[in-house]
Amino acid sequence: MIQPEKMPEMPNDLQIARQAKLRPLGEIARGMGIREEFLEPYGDSVAKVKLGAVEELSDRPRAKYVVVSAITPTPLGEGKTTTTVGLGQAFSHIGKRATVAIRQPAMGPTFGIKGGAAGGGYSQVVPMELLNLHLTGDNHAVTAAHNLLAAMLDNHIHQNDDFFHVDRHSVTWRRVLDVNDRVLRNIIVGLGPQTDGIIRETGFDITAASEVMAILALSTSLRDLRERLGRIVVASDTGGNPITAEDLKAAGAMAVILREAIKPNLMQTFENTPVLVHAGPFGNIAHGNSSVMADLIGIHAGDFLVTEAGFGADMGAERFFNIKCRASGLRPDAAVLVATVRALKAHSGRHRIKAGAPLPPELLAENPDDVHAGAANLLKQIENVRLHGVSPVVAINAFPTDHASEHAAIRSIAEKAGARVALCEHFTRGGAGAVELAEAVAEAAAEPTSFRFLYPEEATLREKIEAVATKVYGASGVEYDFGAARQLDAYERQGFGRLPVCIAKTHLSISSDPNLLGAPMGWTLPVREVRASVGAGFIYPICGEMRTMPGLSRHPAAERIDIDERGEIVGLS
Amino acid sequence: MIQPEKMPEMPNDLQIARQAKLRPLGEIARGMGIREEFLEPYGDSVAKVKLGAVEELSDRPRAKYVVVSAITPTPLGEGKTTTTVGLGQAFSHIGKRATVAIRQPAMGPTFGIKGGAAGGGYSQVVPMELLNLHLTGDNHAVTAAHNLLAAMLDNHIHQNDDFFHVDRHSVTWRRVLDVNDRVLRNIIVGLGPQTDGIIRETGFDITAASEVMAILALSTSLRDLRERLGRIVVASDTGGNPITAEDLKAAGAMAVILREAIKPNLMQTFENTPVLVHAGPFGNIAHGNSSVMADLIGIHAGDFLVTEAGFGADMGAERFFNIKCRASGLRPDAAVLVATVRALKAHSGRHRIKAGAPLPPELLAENPDDVHAGAANLLKQIENVRLHGVSPVVAINAFPTDHASEHAAIRSIAEKAGARVALCEHFTRGGAGAVELAEAVAEAAAEPTSFRFLYPEEATLREKIEAVATKVYGASGVEYDFGAARQLDAYERQGFGRLPVCIAKTHLSISSDPNLLGAPMGWTLPVREVRASVGAGFIYPICGEMRTMPGLSRHPAAERIDIDERGEIVGLS
Structure with missing residues (x-):
């Protein structure tokens, strides 16, 4: 291309x-x-x-x-x-x-x-x-499964009658669509009368950014998919404990949506x-x-x-x-x-x-x-x-x-x-x-292989991040923002410390700064925030701004895509 | 069922x-x-x-x-x-x-x-x-085509550089998803920095309510589908003229999305x-x-x-x-x-x-x-x-x-x-x-058929509404809210008067009041608002509150749907 x-x-x-x-x-x-x-x-x-x-x-x-x-x-x-x-x-x-x-x-x-x-x-x-x-239609199925979970989560908050109470400020589960739509990045939902649910600030990511997509990519069987879906963490309860898709009884229906x-x-x-x-x-x-x-x-x-x-x-x-x-x-x-x-x-x-x-x-x-x-x-x-x-x-x-x-x-x-x-x-x-x-x-x-992981499962999350940063990226060290450090501690406490790490950074540099070319040395990896894809099975420290919903350009490719007289596609390449 | x-x-x-x-x-x-x-x-x-x-x-x-x-x-x-x-x-x-x-x-x-x-x-x-x-995946394709048009419309407003200017308060094109999600009924999009687009109040309907779905159902060929998509009206320009999917150069890409x-x-x-x-x-x-x-x-x-x-x-x-x-x-x-x-x-x-x-x-x-x-x-x-x-x-x-x-x-x-x-x-x-x-x-x-339409194409929109209301619903007459009357006049002026009408009312009564059973007489059909699905090819007067995005109940069916040990679906019926 x-x-x-x-x-x-x-x-x-x-x-x-x-x-x-x-x-x-x-x-x-x-x-x-x-x-x-x-x-x-x-x-x-x-x-x-x-x-x-x-x-x-x-x-x-x-x-x-x-x-x-x-x-x-x-x-x-x-x-x-x-x-x-x-x-x-x-x-x-x-x-x-x-x-x-x-x-x-x-x-x-x-x-x-x-x-x-x-x-x-x-x-x-x-x-x-x-x-x-x-x-x-696999991407569409991911969209549907992801958004069913979002709807069930907000419905749980709206119905407000169960044995656990979602801390609505802790919700990390957004919605997804497979479209480049910048205005959906940051939205407020739940406006209107009481029957239209609770007001929250949230947003949409593109479907490829859904944890459900990562789960689909990492599952080893339908059963494994079902279990990973159940482990998705969407929010915390008012006591600070993680709330999962299993807790919301959504994982079974999500697996059914993803069965094909x-x-x-x-x-x-x-x-x-x-x-x-x-x-x-x-x-x-x-x-x-x-x-x-x-x-x-x-x-x-x-x-x-x-x-x-x-x-x-x-x-x-x-x-x-x-x-x-x-x-x-x-x-x-x-x-x-x-x-x-x-x-x-x-x-x-x-x-x-x-x-x-x-x-x-x-x-x-x-x-x-x-x-x-x-x-x-x-x-x-x-x-x-x-x-x-x-x-x-x-x-x-x-x-x-x-x-x-x-x-x-x-x-x-x-x-x-x-x-x-x-x-x-x-x-x-x-x-x-x-x-x-x-x-x-x-x-x-x-040749005989001698494949080895970069770090053992037992290493702490910080050790894992530091292994990738210093050995692979060539950084001198890692710096954690206050919130990131606290989040890492929380994940270790919650038992997610054995997961591998997936460091979210720019792809345009080996470093976390897209302007640094070649193989930069003597820099420090700044971890601003840490999130978890517990269902997919990794922790992702965020280093820099990650755009999870693209926008359209002034004249997007769609303007030139059409069908011709014979019904054939034109403009797609 | x-x-x-x-x-x-x-x-x-x-x-x-x-x-x-x-x-x-x-x-x-x-x-x-x-x-x-x-x-x-x-x-x-x-x-x-x-x-x-x-x-x-x-x-x-x-x-x-x-x-x-x-x-x-x-x-x-x-x-x-x-x-x-x-x-x-x-x-x-x-x-x-x-x-x-x-x-x-x-x-x-x-x-x-x-x-x-x-x-x-x-x-x-x-x-x-x-x-x-x-x-x-047809419903998913409708979702994708519908939302591409929405993204291109908001992108047009955001980029703000073309030869027509969308009156952003006139936008009637919402977004759609095939999910029961009450909090999406009324939303604000475009929050955040300038790059995240313009702030507007809008909402999501369920995909079945999309005009694209009605178009898919009424098209007689791929070519006809393409042309109907182009006729979709999404908003007015600042001079009050209708803006179509064709104007936004979106209809070709939408047809490509709907080709299967x-x-x-x-x-x-x-x-x-x-x-x-x-x-x-x-x-x-x-x-x-x-x-x-x-x-x-x-x-x-x-x-x-x-x-x-x-x-x-x-x-x-x-x-x-x-x-x-x-x-x-x-x-x-x-x-x-x-x-x-x-x-x-x-x-x-x-x-x-x-x-x-x-x-x-x-x-x-x-x-x-x-x-x-x-x-x-x-x-x-x-x-x-x-x-x-x-x-x-x-x-x-x-x-x-x-x-x-x-x-x-x-x-x-x-x-x-x-x-x-x-x-x-x-x-x-x-x-x-x-x-x-x-x-x-x-x-x-x-038997020999003598099929006939209820009204001729040439009748005015008011005549068509009145024909359905009095002959089919048994109403004594029709009452138009001020805005509805003005909208009917506008549609007649814009040349949409030849379209048939699709009266949006409750399905639980022949009348517009869901509580009236049997075959009620002596009532007046209240037309609160009139909208157009120009691509699908009908004008729809709205009589009563129409819910276009369902919600989930306290314990939705999804909670009981799952896959069993053999991967078979349970709880779906």
Whole structure:
């Protein structure tokens, strides 16, 4: 989705997607060892996979498990999904069978400024318009389950007759919608007559930011989903004790609403590689990874399972290792780090890239020195992968505006750090363009693994935060605001101290300051506030302002999206 | 859904639904003359029907078109959906092929006080849990399209840079969610810093109340849907001119969001009669009928097409005749009026029935006199059908607590009025229990039709309102509040005077006062306010308080709904 404007000779993503020759999903599934009876078709080109497939596949050999992460991206993104899809496709070019696992994109932003999130060029998931719109409705189910809990909570306060009393100022459970709608960020509800409920200040987040989405992504079974839903903490009672969805008797109905959503969705790439699309949790206040359920299926469905983790390796990959792998019990065999010439040049601090604006011409000029000047970020992210005992492979995602000397610069930086490296042209050439990457990943994954978590479960929450901050982010230390410290103490007291941490910070820097490029040192991580997603199973310290409901731009993408005379979609890409 | 508590020997609806032997949908479709390539399966037991089926079927003979309506119901409902399904099933017992068309239930109320809306007993649509939950996500698509328009409108006000300026006090477009959530009825949005948009008072309605839902139900093609969306009026500019979704450039993206939702959903009854489930517009502020698209398919898919219109014949059937048939161009051949002993007894004014409370024992005692005392309502609804030139058939929906003398009383009332009448036991006996009804309907439909609209398109809005009020409701006249009169003048001036009217009033009385039973005379219809659904294509005068967002009761149904150890749903019925 990131390079089309630079290749006028190439058709756009939607046009390419329409050229795809889709294979019947039953055939795709058979290639994964999944019999057709485990599929529930949703139209011709998407199917849900029944959870029984996990058991069905369990005797088959375990695939090598590869996570695709990246250096710290520019605001434009560096083509992580595209590389994930391209790598998956490339394996078939070297005689291996791969499954790709990605997140389901949020629909709201499709109508905002960004395009879709299906990969791009000849490395995309098809049909991209289904992926970017409702797909099989899982995001809608998350919205419905989340908002039922909100309604039951406010109804409990309104009816005011039960054996526990909600402290209405303690309510942390907001509402969600999959739309970019800035005016819903801060609202007052319950105006009007007494029958219209109690007045409270609250707001809406985008559905991807819902804890229910994180739960969907981390559950290992329908039963596990049901139990996690029950553990969601929404408020405190007037005695300061946490009130859960179980207390409100909402978790059962929420599980019923999510009964179909927990089944991963099977699609395919442009080259017919199987893709499991499932769950799309936020990458800052949540862990930003696709679902455990999809990986539990994909891990026995071929030679390789390629899964993607949101943002840079300090964010998505760190949570992949310490949150997702903890939940799933799966262990990675290799990690890909997507790097681009433009992002490394940006990390030199010599250029400014702004979303929505054209790239500055001086950034496009041949300049391997700028690439070298931005090396620190790539080196730190290589280290971040190795901290977890995993072999990194650097994928140079080539752009047509790049120069060979610049690619050589990235190669030399990575090789000096002892990492494997591969030049990739999957955007323009599909899987054939990522064969070097597939070979490097296969080599890395063949090495004996020594995967390790960054911190033990038994460590205190402060120890966990400090481990991530100092080891992964390169901070000198952590500073807690008064409220944050008190909240950490409260969570330890309430027994949530064994949970892993998911540090909410900017994705535009390894540090918590989006303006600090490269690999900043000598800074302190400021923890302003700490919240808990007890159902999902993590504590999230908040470092900086986290926007959980996007807005629309002056002229949002929606203005250009329409159907044509034949009912085909136009303007979506 | 209405009688289970009175038949302890009968399994409940969910248990019966699970006994159903579903036939493959491809086979169901073939029986309708629809080839399998026109189906898009969504799981094993629901499929969307591609719109190409309309053209494909157009050479086939036209089915008889039967609308199922009712006398004015008690708050418990009188089994209209159950009778619709039962009648559809009964046709196969007399050697005829029928298709059933019903609305998609809202999901929110499933978790409130009411049970599902799939029919009941041995006359239900299966699997009922799919129908009552997401089905294929059409309601979610309506929510998303509606709220995108709301976000684009508020964003337009926020960005404040275009060639038209929204009068923010004139905004009529609210937001929607498919949840019972009283605190969302009246809210203030846009609090917080300037980037969080403009402060306005607004609110949420339930998705079924969205004009987008009414549009989905009335569109005759994807193109027609696109154009209707463009005509939605959301506010006025500062010069008083209407601002449409087209002006905001939102209608194209909304149509893209609804591109799958416009395809009707194919399911089946307990006895494998084909059922088209599609769209669920509100029955007071909207027309309360299932979709035109479904009927355009069903009308060539068998010998009979049985469709249901919400609430009593003064409400749903009147709109079926004057709004839906105007949009579709289809003409009905017969109308069924569902009547129950308990509702006629209630219309005597001698008993009070309250939702959620057990029926008073004296209402259950044998008493044909009470039935006769409530006859006026049935007689007026028979007349309301005849006003449109259609033959009425009274269906006595039998309950186990009824007495033969009471059934005889209904029969004698109907026959004296010259209407056909049939005793129905489809709840306990399936289609076999409604054979008498099927035969009576077949006879009525075989008569030459003389269908006519109640008023011509060219009549003024006041003439249209007065026609419905005096002829259908039996009012002596209509009184307009000052604002309502001014609004009517404005709509006439703006060129909306040719639209039909959809009078929003209580469904618990033929009058606008829910406490007036029977067939009240000598009263005046008070029009407090008039609004327009220009995209859907009707003007709706509001007579009384219309609740467009339900609340949850003290202990909502959601508290009892859960999944069991095997992942099966419990508590939903």
